Amino acid sequence: MPLSNIDDLFQYEELSACRDAGWPDCFNTGLFVLTPSLETYKALIRRACDDGSFDGGDQGLLNAHFSTWSHGDIRKHIPFSYNVNPNASYTYLPAYKHFADQVKMVHFLGAVKPWHYQYANGRVQGQNLTEHTLKFLEQWHKVADIVKQTYYQPTAEMKAGSAKKEGTNVVPTTLTNPEILRYGRQMIVDGVGLPGQEGLKKSKVLIVGLGALGCPSSHYLAAAGVGTLGLVDDDVVDASNLHRQILHSEKEIGVHKVDSAISRLHAVNQHVSLIPHKVDLNASNALSIIQQYDLVLDCTDNATTRYLINDCCVLLNKVLVSGAALRFEGQVSTYNYKGGPCYRCINPSPPDPETTLNCFEAGVLGPVTGVVGSLQAAEAIKILASDESAYAGKLMLVCPWDGIMKAIKLRPRRKDCVVCGDNPTVTSPIDYVKFCGSGKNKQYSNASTESERITCRQLRDSSYKHLIDVRPSVEFGICALENSVCVPFMDLVSDKVDLSPHIPEDPAEPVYLLCRAGINSQVAVQHLKAKYPEHCFKDIVGGLMGWTSDIDPNFPMY
Amino acid sequence: MPVVTVLYFARCREITGKVQEKVLLPETVSLDNILTELAKVHPALETLRGKLTVAHNQAYLEGSVQLQSTDEIALIPPVSGG
Numbered sequence: 068m069p070l071s072n073i074d075d076l077f078q079y080e081e082l083s084a085c086r087d088a089g090w091p092d093c094f095n096t097g098l099f100v101l102t103p104s105l106e107t108y109k110a111l112i113r114r115a116c117d118d119g120s121f122d123g124g125d126q127g128l129l130n131a132h133f134s135t136w137s138h139g140d141i142r143k144h145i146p147f148s149y150n151v152n153p154n155a156s157y158t159y160l161p162a163y164k165h166f167a168d169q170v171k172m173v174h175f176l177g178a179v180k181p182w183h184y185q186y187a188n189g190r191v192q193g194q195n196l197t198e199h200t201l202k203f204l205e206q207w208h209k210v211a212d213i214v215k216q217t218y219y220q221p222t223a224e225m226k227a228g229s230a231k232k233e234g235t236n237v238v239p240t241t242l243t244n245p246e247i248l249r250y251g252r253q254m255i256v257d258g259v260g261l262p263g264q265e266g267l268k269k270s271k272v273l274i275v276g277l278g279a280l281g282c283p284s285s286h287y288l289a290a291a292g293v294g295t296l297g298l299v300d301d302d303v304v305d306a307s308n309l310h311r312q313i314l315h316s317e318k319e320i321g322v323h324k325v326d327s328a329i330s331r332l333h334a335v336n337q338h339v340s341l342i343p344h345k346v347d348l349n350a351s352n353a354l355s356i357i358q359q360y361d362l363v364l365d366c367t368d369n370a371t372t373r374y375l376i377n378d379c380c381v382l383l384n385k386v387l388v389s390g391a392a393l394r395f396e397g398q399v400s401t402y403n404y405k406g407g408p409c410y411r412c413i414n415p416s417p418p419d420p421e422t423t424l425n426c427f428e429a430g431v432l433g434p435v436t437g438v439v440g441s442l443q444a445a446e447a448i449k450i451l452a453s454d455e456s457a458y459a460g461k462l463m464l465v466c467p468w469d470g471i472m473k474a475i476k477l478r479p480r481r482k483d484c485v486v487c488g489d490n491p492t493v494t495s496p497i498d499y500v501k502f503c504g505s506g507k508n509k510q511y512s513n514a515s516t517e518s519e520r521i522t523c524r525q526l527r528d529s530s531y532k533h534l535i536d537v538r539p540s541v542e543f544g545i546c547a548l549e550n551s552v553c554v555p556f557m558d559l560v561s562d563k564v565d566l567s568p569h570i571p572e573d574p575a576e577p578v579y580l581l582c583r584a585g586i587n588s589q590v591a592v593q594h595l596k597a598k599y600p601e602h603c604f605k606d607i608v609g610g611l612m613g614w615t616s617d618i619d620p621n622f623p624m625y
Numbered sequence: 626m627p628v629v630t631v632l633y634f635a636r637c638r639e640i641t642g643k644v645q646e647k648v649l650l651p652e653t654v655s656l657d658n659i660l661t662e663l664a665k666v667h668p669a670l671e672t673l674r675g676k677l678t679v680a681h682n683q684a685y686l687e688g689s690v691q692l693q694s695t696d697e698i699a700l701i702p703p704v705s706g707g
Contacts, residue, residue: 193657254659276707278707279707280706280707367705367707368705368706368707369705370705371701372685373705390707391703391704391705391706391707392704392706392707393635393704393705393706394635396634396635396704397640397704398701398703398704413678413685413703414676414678414703416676417676418676418702418703418705419672419676424636424706425705425706426706426707429706431706436707439707462678462701464634464699464701469644471632471644473683473699474680474683475680475683475684475685475699475701476680476683476684476685477678477685478685478687557639561669624674
């Protein structure tokens with residue numbers, strides 16, 4: 068609190084400050100003179116990431132950075148009267164009394180703040196306060212009253228609320244009384260409070276993908292009172308989504324996922340502004356969409372879009388809370404947060420498309436995606452409400468099936484990262500399909516020639532003797548064609564099983580290979596041909612999905 | 626030589642068919658040779674070279690590290706699904 072004009076501080080050079088009363092070789096960061104500079108800002112961020120702060124706060128960091136202050140230019144030592152703490156019990160009390168009238172700035176340092184004291188009729192109520200402290204506290208409240216009367220315009224709702232409780236102090240806030248009542252249970256949690264809830268209300272969060280991760284995360288963020296949610300998807304609800312995509316219900320099968328999500332989220336919290344983006348996020352539209360938001364949740368299901376989102380977040384300096392899940396395990400991390408690593412720092416090379424499976428191919432448990440989406444929402448709330456992150460620089464591994472939850476400490480930012488490094492080569496979105504070697508939907512080339520394939524119809528009309536189903540045994544257990552045998556693809560191509568019982572003595576007898584969608588069966592044919600060049604192997608075009616659509620609509624598909 | 630616990634995640638789990646196992650490893654390992662060592666037991670792990678995170682005692686492995694029998698190594702390929 069300034070007690071007189073302090074424009075003379077402009078004469079000081081960077082970095083000028085007062086001694087800290089507790090350790091006079093350090094300066095106190097309650098007041099200091101600094102030239103605004105992006106360079107200093109970046110250097111401080113780098114130092115915070117690399118070395119941290121010796122006292123865990125701003126003062127330790129700044130003293131380490133401007134380390135010559137104590138023994139350097141004495142003209143950068145601002146008189147102590149510019150940063151006096153009335154709560155401190157000074158060991159040199161006569162000086163405090165003698166110079167009290169010359170105090171220019173009061174620093175209400177420590178846990179007890181002026182607003183913790185009752186103030187009425189020009190007097191502060193408090194015990195064990197010195198005369199000077201009392202004087203400063205009363206002066207603070209006088210100014211606070213003027214500020215409130217001059218600048219604070221209560222909303223109509225708040226006027227109505229405060230009329231009922233006349234005589235009580237109302238803290239200026241952007242929240243209405245019904246909002247405080249509604250969010251009270253999370254506002255009383257340490258780290259949220261009134262400022263945290265106001266932070267959520269003014270925040271804009273983009274959720275890319277309204278599938279298994281986007282459903283729970285957007286639900287929690289809408290319920291928590293995030294002001295604006297942007298919703299990106301370009302797909303419609305399918306019955307096979309419902310076991311995990313919990314915003315959508317049976318009556319929305321065939322409805323656009325963005326429409327389905329908006330109707331559900333609006334029902335959860337009508338005060339949240341919901342912005343639809345019914346598009347496939349790509350290199351030409353991603354920047355213009357992402358730049359409208361403060362924070363991005365990656366809830367997508369493919370590597371191609373993950374690299375696109377990461378690069379755009381780095382280019383636009385947005386925080387990215389990334390979630391992924393497959394089968395019975397999930398991963399969560401926060402990228403590009405306050406100088407920390409980005410997705411590319413951890414995964415510089417994209418995975419091989421052949422080894423990357425999606426939920427259609429590999430399956431996923433609903434509750435696993437629920438855990439991952441919930442962790443993403445919790446992280447977003449923490450960042451927006453308290454400006455702190457739980458998962459920056461960490462990779463959270465969750466495997467509810469095996470009871471494993473682990474946080475792995477990640478490496479720092481890569482100085483040679485192509486997008487967030489010191490000399491980036493990716494300065495605008497690139498061709499991610501080319502980079503990953505696979506589109507959002509995989510493009511499979513046919514491994515088999517026409518003579519090596521037969522259609523489902525041809526299979527039905529043949530009297531086949533040897534039919535090998537290469538799906539995993541758990542899928543074979545759900546449904547299978549008559550007289551087929553199960554040799555899982557992974558076992559077949561790694562030669563883990565003895566294939567000889569399935570290879571006919573007469574090489575002229577054809578062996579048919581079958582899978583779910585007609586991809587793995589082609590690879591299996593090539594593998595077997597190399598192993599048994601005299602024999603005849605054929606794959607079935609379209610696999611069992613083709614069987615359901617062309618031959619037997621009653622054959623179950625999953 | 627120390628016998629350490631190796632945890633397999635995602636694709637590594639499919640390849641090895643295991644959630645975790647005890648493996649005899651050299652006293653000093655690096656990002657490169659740990660995969661070479663483990664690929665002796667599970668050859669298909671070789672296909673993930675350069676495309677996965679290796680953690681030693683819950684921290685990202687860079688350079689080389691001395692192993693003890695109480696240590697834990699985790700192989701973590703990225704997961705893309707959602």
